Amino acid sequence: MTSLSDPRRNEALRRRPTMKNVADLAGVGVKTVSRVINREPHVSEETIARVRRAAEQLQYQPDMQAGNLRRADRRTDTLGLLVGSVANPFSAAVHRAVEDIALERHVAVFASSLDEDPERELSSVNAFLRRRVDGLILTTIQPSQAYLGAQLDRGIPIVFVDRRPNGIEADAVITENAEGATGAVEHLLALGHRRIAYLGDDEKIFTARERKRGYLDTLRRHGVAPEDRLIVDNLDDEAKASDAVARLLALDDPPTAIFSAQNLITLGVITSLRSAGASTRVALVGFDDVPMAAMLEPAITVVAQDPASIGEIAARRVFDRLDGLDEPARDFIVPTRLIVRGSGEIRPF
Amino acid sequence: MTSLSDPRRNEALRRRPTMKNVADLAGVGVKTVSRVINREPHVSEETIARVRRAAEQLQYQPDMQAGNLRRADRRTDTLGLLVGSVANPFSAAVHRAVEDIALERHVAVFASSLDEDPERELSSVNAFLRRRVDGLILTTIQPSQAYLGAQLDRGIPIVFVDRRPNGIEADAVITENAEGATGAVEHLLALGHRRIAYLGDDEKIFTARERKRGYLDTLRRHGVAPEDRLIVDNLDDEAKASDAVARLLALDDPPTAIFSAQNLITLGVITSLRSAGASTRVALVGFDDVPMAAMLEPAITVVAQDPASIGEIAARRVFDRLDGLDEPARDFIVPTRLIVRGSGEIRPF
DNA sequence: AGCAGTTATGACATCGTTATCAGATCCAAG
DNA sequence: CTTGGATCTGATAACGATGTCATAACTGCT
Numbered sequence: 001m002t003s004l005s006d007p008r009r010n011e012a013l014r015r016r017p018t019m020k021n022v023a024d025l026a027g028v029g030v031k032t033v034s035r036v037i038n039r040e041p042h043v044s045e046e047t048i049a050r051v052r053r054a055a056e057q058l059q060y061q062p063d064m065q066a067g068n069l070r071r072a073d074r075r076t077d078t079l080g081l082l083v084g085s086v087a088n089p090f091s092a093a094v095h096r097a098v099e100d101i102a103l104e105r106h107v108a109v110f111a112s113s114l115d116e117d118p119e120r121e122l123s124s125v126n127a128f129l130r131r132r133v134d135g136l137i138l139t140t141i142q143p144s145q146a147y148l149g150a151q152l153d154r155g156i157p158i159v160f161v162d163r164r165p166n167g168i169e170a171d172a173v174i175t176e177n178a179e180g181a182t183g184a185v186e187h188l189l190a191l192g193h194r195r196i197a198y199l200g201d202d203e204k205i206f207t208a209r210e211r212k213r214g215y216l217d218t219l220r221r222h223g224v225a226p227e228d229r230l231i232v233d234n235l236d237d238e239a240k241a242s243d244a245v246a247r248l249l250a251l252d253d254p255p256t257a258i259f260s261a262q263n264l265i266t267l268g269v270i271t272s273l274r275s276a277g278a279s280t281r282v283a284l285v286g287f288d289d290v291p292m293a294a295m296l297e298p299a300i301t302v303v304a305q306d307p308a309s310i311g312e313i314a315a316r317r318v319f320d321r322l323d324g325l326d327e328p329a330r331d332f333i334v335p336t337r338l339i340v341r342g343s344g345e346i347r348p349f
Numbered sequence: 350m351t352s353l354s355d356p357r358r359n360e361a362l363r364r365r366p367t368m369k370n371v372a373d374l375a376g377v378g379v380k381t382v383s384r385v386i387n388r389e390p391h392v393s394e395e396t397i398a399r400v401r402r403a404a405e406q407l408q409y410q411p412d413m414q415a416g417n418l419r420r421a422d423r424r425t426d427t428l429g430l431l432v433g434s435v436a437n438p439f440s441a442a443v444h445r446a447v448e449d450i451a452l453e454r455h456v457a458v459f460a461s462s463l464d465e466d467p468e469r470e471l472s473s474v475n476a477f478l479r480r481r482v483d484g485l486i487l488t489t490i491q492p493s494q495a496y497l498g499a500q501l502d503r504g505i506p507i508v509f510v511d512r513r514p515n516g517i518e519a520d521a522v523i524t525e526n527a528e529g530a531t532g533a534v535e536h537l538l539a540l541g542h543r544r545i546a547y548l549g550d551d552e553k554i555f556t557a558r559e560r561k562r563g564y565l566d567t568l569r570r571h572g573v574a575p576e577d578r579l580i581v582d583n584l585d586d587e588a589k590a591s592d593a594v595a596r597l598l599a600l601d602d603p604p605t606a607i608f609s610a611q612n613l614i615t616l617g618v619i620t621s622l623r624s625a626g627a628s629t630r631v632a633l634v635g636f637d638d639v640p641m642a643a644m645l646e647p648a649i650t651v652v653a654q655d656p657a658s659i660g661e662i663a664a665r666r667v668f669d670r671l672d673g674l675d676e677p678a679r680d681f682i683v684p685t686r687l688i689v690r691g692s693g694e695i696r697p698f
Numbered sequence: 699a700g701c702a703g704t705t706a707t708g709a710c711a712t713c714g715t716t717a718t719c720a721g722a723t724c725c726a727a728g
Numbered sequence: 729c730t731t732g733g734a735t736c737t738g739a740t741a742a743c744g745a746t747g748t749c750a751t752a753a754c755t756g757c758t
Contacts, residue, residue, distance in 0.1 A: 018713090018714055018715085019714065019715065020714080030714090030715080030716095031716080031717090034715070034716060038716085062714090062715075063713095063714055063715070064715090065714085065715090066713070066714035066715040066716090067714075067715045067716065068715085068716095069713095069714080069715065069716085070714090070715055070716040070717070071715080071716060071717090072716080072717075
């Protein structure tokens with residue numbers, strides 16, 4: 001007799017039931033159980049019912065890992081997603097869109113945060129690959145993504161989001177960064193601003209380079225010489241952005257407008273302009289939307305991105321490739337939209 | 350001779366290399382490769398180097414799925430996380446905290462959104478289980494979680510977050526919802542408010558019930574009879590919340606203060622109060638923090654939750670259990686914090 | 699020299715599933 | 729009554745790794 005505390009009994013209880021267990025209980029072979037579970041034809045109604053009952057009784061869950069090992073298509077119905085940070089609203093919106101597309105295909109998503117750390121890029125990608133994901137959607141920070149070439153050759157679709165890869169030809173879904181920046185700067189120029197400051201992130205980041213390029217090119221095209229004193233890079237948090245604004249406002253000839261090239265930076269700018277009492281005097285246009293922007297006083301004019309589209313396009317591309325689409329790699333450029341709310345329409349003093 | 354287009358050659362190229370391939374290239378047995386990859390002892394330096402070189406050359410990545418099948422501990426180093434929605438800031442913060450803890454242990458996280466849909470709860474949980482996750486962290490909406498009993502018995506740790514489970518004894522990490530609501534309501538009562546409206550979510554949601562209970566109990570304890578006309582449930586989006594506020598303001602004896610029990614509802618309330626020009630007349634305290642709350646005019650007083658702690662505690666609990674901790678299930682109550690910013694300190698008119 | 703103990707290695711079974719194939723049964727048509 | 733073709737079923741190999749165990753070559757000790 002086996003008692004509740006008998007280790008063997010516990011062992012049996014603790015083990016997840018296998019197809020063999022179901023087969024024995026139903027009095028059929030394992031292959032028949034496999035057929036029922038996978039809804040394959042050529043099983044009698046009566047056998048199906050018996051197997052179903054046994055599976056139910058044991059609370060059987062098939063082990064996909066074991067199945068995938070042998071299965072012909074070798075798919076794990078799993079996808080790896082690497083974003084800036086799952087806690088960042090932009091990344092979260094991308095993630096959500098990817099999840100929604102993946103859900104339609106019963107594909108589960110591994111999500112991971114990059115934190116602009118090259119080491120994390122490698123370890124996340126490796127973690128995904130060891131788990132045999134069917135495809136990858138990646139935001140990257142390594143100078144080159146050539147290390148992914150072999151995976152691409154082996155038919156694992158890889159789509160880059162938000163940033164274009166280097167050293168490898170692969171699909172990329174990116175915001176029209178330079179054009180968006182151009183729109184912002186032209187908007188300010190049209191109001192008469194000439195002293196327009198640029199506050200941006202580390203130029204190691206693709207989007208930062210692009211947005212800065214848009215800013216510089218646009219100024220020059222309109223005959224305004226960019227001034228080094230009005231250009232600040234490497235702002236990777238809100239506090240640094242605030243400090244930078246304080247310094248700009250203290251100049252002899254301070255800027256009459258600010259183009260803030262990233263959303264955390266925009267928050268820092270708002271804080272700093274307010275505490276200097278300059279928020280209704282200095283114009284501000286931010287790249288990427290800011291939560292509650294419409295509720296602020298003044299409301300914040302931004303170049304809004306469309307993270308949901310980015311995620312959706314990336315996910316669809318991965319699945320198209322998994323479905324056999326064999327096109328050359330290409331970029332998908334997602335448009336931005338200038339949302340006029342007030343802060344960007346302040347005229348120069 | 351095999352040409353580039355020879356299907357066999359392509360086949361070989363496309364296949365991910367196996368340990369056998371590495372073993373053959375290095376001129377050793379598969380078990381030796383396994384030892385090297387897993388850093389097991391009893392392999393000569395020279396052999397290690399040969400195997401490493403071969404693995405490098407083939408860009409070999411071990412297949413964890415195959416390994417897990419045989420491995421003694423049966424761990425997949427994978428965790429399933431179900432949150433309200435990965436795009437929601439509260440959920441995203443929980444997710445991020447879970448990811449950070451998981452990363453320390455080289456555990457990958459499947460993240461999924463519940464969307465308050467009972468069907469989605471079941472399908473997500475099943476998707477996780479079929480993929481043999483080591484543990485589950487779940488936000489739920491089904492009336493009972495008894496269906497998870499077998500998994501719990503089999504030793505899969507399950508920790509519920511944000512909502513307490515029903516019909517099953519399992520760990521739960523939850524915000525002190527009723528107490529937080531009490532704090533908000535007492536804050537308003539102390540200022541002299543007696544007509545305090547409650548705007549809340551569907552009572553099917555655990556947190557909504559708890560917060561409402563806190564509101565009702567507190568009013569009664571302070572000798573204020575709750576008024577049905579001032580209590581609105583089932584507000585599941587911003588627009589509905591706005592409409593509800595408009596109706597409340599149109600009453601003969603409108604509320605002098607509003608307790609908004611969820612963050613999307615708070616946004617709707619703000620919008621509506623503003624458009625009615627009542628935002629500096631009617632007091633507002635929201636449950637759960639709102640982005641940019643400090644920047645608004647008036648700034649929004651809230652009962653802030655601590656999603657990062659919730660995620661961290663839940664993840665640690667899962668790993669403690671995986672490490673063999675055998676305590677009875679318990680609740681972890683995460684405190685709230687009343688953040689006084691202005692909107693909640695408006696006195697009754 | 700002989701023996702025990704350690705190190706280095708690989709053959710083989712095994713994990714839980716699916717693919718292949720062969721055998722049994724049944725039915726309809728000749 | 730045979731034949732051919734479905735339909736139903738299960739035995740067995742295989743997937744890519746790890747666990748077990750046997751074997752061979754050393755090492756250090758009597």
